[in-house]
Amino acid sequence: xxxxxxxxxxxxxxxxxxxxxxxxxxxxxxxxxxxxxxxxxxxxxxxxxxxxxxxxxxxxxxxxxxxxxxxxxxxxxxxxxxxxxxxxxxxxxxxxxxxxxxxxxxxxxxxxxxxxxxxxxxxxxxxxxxxxxxxxxxxxxxxxxxxxxxxxxxxxxxxxxxxxxxxxxxxxxxxxxxxxxxxxxxxxxxxxxxxxxxxxxxxxxxxxxxxxxxxxxxxxxxxxxxxxxxxxxxxxxxxxxxxxxxxxxxxxxxx
Amino acid sequence: xxxxxxxxxxxxxxxxxxxxxxxxxxxxxxxxxxxxxxxxxxxxxxxxxxxxxxxxxxxxxxxxxxxxxxxxxxxxxxxxxxxxxxxxxxxxxxxxxxxxxxxxxxxxxxxxxxxxxxxxxxxxxxxxxxxxxxxxxxxxxxxxxxxxxxxxxx
Numbered sequence: 001x002x003x004x005x006x007x008x009x010x011x012x013x014x015x016x017x018x019x020x021x022x023x024x025x026x027x028x029x030x031x032x033x034x035x036x037x038x039x040x041x042x043x044x045x046x047x048x049x050x051x052x053x054x055x056x057x058x059x060x061x062x063x064x065x066x067x068x069x070x071x072x073x074x075x076x077x078x079x080x081x082x083x084x085x086x087x088x089x090x091x092x093x094x095x096x097x098x099x100x101x102x103x104x105x106x107x108x109x110x111x112x113x114x115x116x117x118x119x120x121x122x123x124x125x126x127x128x129x130x131x132x133x134x135x136x137x138x139x140x141x142x143x144x145x146x147x148x149x150x151x152x153x154x155x156x157x158x159x160x161x162x163x164x165x166x167x168x169x170x171x172x173x174x175x176x177x178x179x180x181x182x183x184x185x186x187x188x189x190x191x192x193x194x195x196x197x198x199x200x201x202x203x204x205x206x207x208x209x210x211x212x213x214x215x216x217x218x219x220x221x222x223x224x225x226x227x228x229x230x231x232x233x234x235x236x237x238x239x240x241x242x243x244x245x246x247x248x249x250x251x252x253x254x255x
Numbered sequence: 256x257x258x259x260x261x262x263x264x265x266x267x268x269x270x271x272x273x274x275x276x277x278x279x280x281x282x283x284x285x286x287x288x289x290x291x292x293x294x295x296x297x298x299x300x301x302x303x304x305x306x307x308x309x310x311x312x313x314x315x316x317x318x319x320x321x322x323x324x325x326x327x328x329x330x331x332x333x334x335x336x337x338x339x340x341x342x343x344x345x346x347x348x349x350x351x352x353x354x355x356x357x358x359x360x361x362x363x364x365x366x367x368x369x370x371x372x373x374x375x376x377x378x379x380x381x382x383x384x385x386x387x388x389x390x391x392x393x394x395x396x397x398x399x400x401x402x403x404x405x406x407x408x409x
Contacts, residue, residue, distance in 0.1 A: 001365075003361075003362070003365065106358070106361065107358050107361075109315070109362075116314060116315055120358065124357060124358075184355075184356070187352075187355045187356045188356060188358075190290075190292065190342050191290050191292070191315060191342065191356070191359065192290065192291055192292045192293065192314040192315040192342075193315070
């Protein structure tokens with residue numbers, strides 16, 4: 001299993017939840033992948049790219065083929081696709097790699113110049129997920145039912161999380177997140193990681209840690225699309241805005 | 256000369272080393288595990304006639320695991336290469352580290368597995384070059400790969 005890579009150009013996205021009734025990430029992620037290939041970036045999907053927990057297989061099967069065709073194009077353009085598993089797609093890890101498009105791993109250590117970056121979905125630091133896995137799974141399914149009834153409930157939930165954590169997060173964490181994620185990033189950084197990138201919480205943001213390392217969360221593409229950019233050892237969090245014109249490099253198709 | 260920085264836990268702390276400074280000597284009885292936060296570390300082993308470099312560990316690598324896991328004296332010596340900062344785990348801090356940072360256990364197993372494979376490959380290379388009889392090779396492979404000792408010394 002590959003958990004360590006060397007690259008000078010990598011973009012990291014997370015929580016597309018393709019197949020979820022609320023997710024319209026496919027419309028945004030396909031031009032993003034085309035842009036990344038044109039700019040010669042490798043790509044890492046940092047967990048929950050596909051939605052198994054809150055969706056039917058039929059819905060996933062409808063959403064996924066075009067996404068995988070584009071990933072195939074991406075690969076043929078000479079770029080690499082890495083997939084870090086999350087909590088909504090754990091069941092898929094057995095055959096995602098067998099499709100031959102991506103390299104699947106539970107986390108990724110990226111070396112870019114002198115910089116070491118840890119990319120991990122982050123669900124194993126979620127106290128609710130770890131302490132009450134059965135209840136967590138049950139509530140995830142229940143939330144999936146609510147989303148089918150009214151997808152905008154998701155936005156309400158995210159706003160509620162931001163509101164309840166605002167005062168606590170202002171001091172040290174990313175707004176909307178519980179403090180456990182920043183603490184986990186802090187713990188990882190003590191092992192010589194200059195930056196730690198999580199997803200899972202759906203709250204994008206950046207915080208400098210006590211020892212000078214950096215913690216990023218790429219949020220979710222179900223809301224505003226953000227990505228982490230690793231370029232020659234520098235790590236930054238960017239919002240994705242589709243350029244006016246895109247073209248494939250090293251491929252026959254174009255947009 | 257090293258400088259210690261106490262952190263929130265007494266069984267986990269940071270130490271700084273200057274270039275060429277000894278971290279531990281071969282045969283020392285320390286039980287700490289070292290993780291390189293910055294810099295590099297050279298591992299040296301003495302034989303009856305020579306001292307040779309076994310490997311260089313870099314940022315993020317760990318060493319000292321044999322002493323921690325098997326309570327053996329240090330198998331080789333460790334020296335800082337350039338300015339080096341180490342995160343040092345006391346035996347009691349090791350399990351807490353794994354609890355707080357579970358992927359560390361995964362990475363440790365991965366590195367140990369890699370080292371076993373490298374050792375086996377080198378051993379087989381030597382065996383084939385020196386035409387050692389097959390039954391001796393088979394016994395040797397069984398001895399180094401042969402099941403759990405339940406944490407007891409073989």
